[in-house]
Amino acid sequence: MTMLRETFEYRDQSRTPASYLALGAAMASAYLMHTLGLPGFHQWLAILFVVVVLWRIADNSIHGFRLSDEGLEFFEGRYHRNIALEEIASVTIYQTGHKPGEGETRCILNLYSGDRLSLPGAERFGTRRLVAEFAKLGLPTLF
Template sequence: MSDTFEYRDQSRTPARYFALGAAMASAYLIHSLGLPPLHQLLAVAFVGVVLWRIADNSIHGFRLSRSALEVFEGRYRRRIALAEVASVTIFQTVDDDTRCILNLRSGDRLSLPGAERFGTRRLVAEFAELGLPILI
C-alpha cells in the first residue's frame, strides 16, 4: 500500500470546460443570428449552469492515510481518525457495485463515497494493511 489511497471525482474536468466552451459558442451564435429572446435566454441559462458547476466544484470521494480517513461528499467534509473505526464492512451488491460501510465506535455507520470504483479485493487489502477489522 502507498502512504495514501485516494479516489476523487470533482466537477472541474476537461469535459466540463469543453461544455463551457460549447455553451458560450452557442450563446454567441444565437445572439449573432438574432434568434428570439427566449432562445437567447436559454443559451445564457445554459452558460450559467455550466459556470455554476465549475465554480462550485463539488467533490465526491475519500482519502485513506495511515492515521485518518477523509470523506468528501459535495460540500460535506469529514475527517475520521482510524482509531474511531470499529470495523469496515465491504460487500458486492447484486448490480456488481462495491459498497464500503465504516462502522464507527460511536455506533454511527458511514457509507464511503466512491468505493464503487474499486473491487472488494482492493478495498479489503487497503483496509487490512492498516489493521482494521473487515467484515465481508
C-alpha cells in the same frame, strides 16, 4: 523506523476538462444565438446553459475519499469529514448483486461511536481491493 505507505484515494469533482469544454461550447452557442439574431427564447436558453455550467465549475462538488496512515478523509458534495483510524471499529464491504461481479461495491465504516457511514466512491473498486487497502492499515474488515 516508520514505513510510509502510499495514500489510497478516489476523488470525482465537477471541475474537469470536460466541464471547461462545456463552458466553451455554451459560450459559443450563446454568442452564435445572439449574432444570428435568433428569437429571445433561444438566446435565453443559451444563456441559461452558460449559467448552469459556470455554477457547476464554481461549486465544484467533490465525491470521494482518501485513506492514509493518519486516517480517512471523505467528501460528499459540501460535506467533508476526517476520521482517525482509532475511531473506526470495523469496515463492512460487500457487493450488491447476487452473483459475483454483479452490482456495485459498498463500503460501510462502523465507528466506535455507533455511527455507520457509507464511503463515497467505493463503487469504483472491487471488494478485494478495498479489503486489501483497509487490511494494510490493520482495520478489521467484514465481507
